[in-house]
Amino acid sequence: MTITITAFERSPDRGKGLARDMPVRWALEEVGQPYDVRLLSFSAMKEPAHRALHPFGQVPTYEEGDLALFESGAIVFHIAERHAGLLPDDANARARAITWMFAALSTVEPPIVERSMAMLVERDKGWYEERLPILDKRVRDRLDELSGRLGDADWLDDAFSAGDLLMVAVLRRLQGSGILEKYPNLSAYVARGEARPAFERAFEAQLAVFIGDLPTG
Numbered sequence: 001m002t003i004t005i006t007a008f009e010r011s012p013d014r015g016k017g018l019a020r021d022m023p024v025r026w027a028l029e030e031v032g033q034p035y036d037v038r039l040l041s042f043s044a045m046k047e048p049a050h051r052a053l054h055p056f057g058q059v060p061t062y063e064e065g066d067l068a069l070f071e072s073g074a075i076v077f078h079i080a081e082r083h084a085g086l087l088p089d090d091a092n093a094r095a096r097a098i099t100w101m102f103a104a105l106s107t108v109e110p111p112i113v114e115r116s117m118a119m120l121v122e123r124d125k126g127w128y129e130e131r132l133p134i135l136d137k138r139v140r141d142r143l144d145e146l147s148g149r150l151g152d153a154d155w156l157d158d159a160f161s162a163g164d165l166l167m168v169a170v171l172r173r174l175q176g177s178g179i180l181e182k183y184p185n186l187s188a189y190v191a192r193g194e195a196r197p198a199f200e201r202a203f204e205a206q207l208a209v210f211i212g213d214l215p216t217g
């Protein structure tokens, strides 16, 4: 059955692979599933046709037969459940990998996104200069903890899993902040994720959309 995901017609990250279709593309590449991409403008994302798939008018979505999903974490989880390669077979290891998926999206991502949103939309506010160090510290506190937990391991829980996929995708949002570089083990962890052939294929596919090389992934 054909899998179709949605992505930005023109990604605001200018092809850096930070939009959330990227973890979905990466997961599909990891498990060897081909997919089509429907590109959307910002206005099309807010139209009723797209809101029927995504109540918040965002990307990505995922369609496969009569199944329609939204939320990148739920989509990656669905892919990982249906295909081998992203979740371990052992029940406890699988539960731990799923825990890391939640940790990436509900514990590590929020302070990172809050910081980048402030940089995007609050720069002209009187409180910005005071607030930024507070937001920086919240991010660093999480990274301190994550870095301590990862130690010198390659992945968060033995073998690469969907938990690592989402964690690497989240940490990539710190690109250009100068924060991640202070954590050599986390920087190496992100680089390990980015060096995976499936990541590279996903990255190239989303970049091709941005540079107009290829309309779909």
Ligand SMILES: N[C@@H](CCC(=O)N[C@@H](CS)C(=O)NCC(=O)O)C(=O)O
Residues within 6 Å of the ligand: 018, 019, 020, 021, 045, 057, 058, 059, 060, 070, 071, 072, 073
């Ligand atoms: N929690 C959602 C967040 C989705 C999201 O923020 N999507 C962004 C692109 S990365 C978007 O569509 N932004 C446009 C908008 O919100 O209008 C997920 O993980 O899928």
